[in-house]
Amino acid sequence: MVKLFVCSSCKKIYYCSRACQKKNWNHHKHICAEQKALNQIFDGLSLLSPLAAQRQKHWFEWRQCIDERPYVNALRLHKDCGQARTHLIIEESVYTPDADRRFTVVRCGVFRIHEALTEIERIMRLKPGGGAEACSHSLKRQPQDGPQSIAFIVFRFSEGVAPWLDRRTIDAEDLEQMPYNPKWRQDINKDHPPAKLILSEDLKDAEFD
Known part of the structure; x- marks a missing residue:
């Protein structure tokens, strides 16, 4: 068994090694940038309104599985x-x-x-x-x-x-x-x-x- 580690930028995608992360970067970099921006939005909303942040997070998660x-x-x-x-x-x-x-x-x-x-x-x-x-x-x-x-x-x-x-x-x-x-x-x-x-x-x- 290999302990997985998460992408430090988007905190969404997990990898088994640095080599696999580098190999996947061309595919992941677009998603990574979008997710990082969303994380910043969620963090900012959480300080102002936790309920608004939760709704926005649910909105993003729901769209991903349509x-x-x-x-x-x-x-x-x-x-x-x-x-x-x-x-x-x-x-x-x-x-x-x-x-x-x-x-x-x-x-x-x-x-x-x-x-x-x-x-x-x-x-x-x-x-x-x-x-x-x-x-x-x-x-x-x-x-x-x-x-x-x-x-x-x-x-x-x-x-x-x-x-x-x-x-x-x-x-x-x-x-x-x-x-x-x-x-x-x-x-x-x-x-x-x-x-x-x-x-x-x-x-x-x-x-x-």
């Missing part, structure tokens, strides 16, 4: 994987700290990226043009994914936590073997499938473009 397959169906990537670059998912959740899942998706929908930018900037409090830049950066980033990986965007928000422009991926081979499910909302929450999201009268659901 199943992306329902949204692969929502974007209908089976028909046209190019929609991953023109459309995105916008998802609204509520905090349910006593449930197995810390957050519950209550509303979501498919929208054209260029039409949703104003709403994304409003929720994220970005300057005009910031939404387009964030989406473009998210789709261009390709760490360790390889040419057969299809990247798409899910914009997640909930009251009391920082909104998140989440980049998800699915392997092209997995997509070919995955049957299309038009009832994808039930895969998110079978007991209470999320309703359609309406952010403004001008922003129309684009699931069936």
Whole structure:
């Protein structure tokens, strides 16, 4: 048995030796920087409001274990994987700290990226043009994914936590073997499938473009 040690920067990933840590660094460095920044946010929030810090930490942990397959169906990537670059998912959740899942998706929908930018900037409090830049950066980033990986965007928000422009991926081979499910909302929450999201009268659901 080997005693594992944790990365001193992010305090999230464990290694069996320094050699393995060095070998993994090119893959880990992006995640490490993000986790280190989050740790600083959690530490700062803990001093001001332990409950707010706990909610933010639950928000991060919940996002890490989300199943992306329902949204692969929502974007209908089976028909046209190019929609991953023109459309995105916008998802609204509520905090349910006593449930197995810390957050519950209550509303979501498919929208054209260029039409949703104003709403994304409003929720994220970005300057005009910031939404387009964030989406473009998210789709261009390709760490360790390889040419057969299809990247798409899910914009997640909930009251009391920082909104998140989440980049998800699915392997092209997995997509070919995955049957299309038009009832994808039930895969998110079978007991209470999320309703359609309406952010403004001008922003129309684009699931069936």
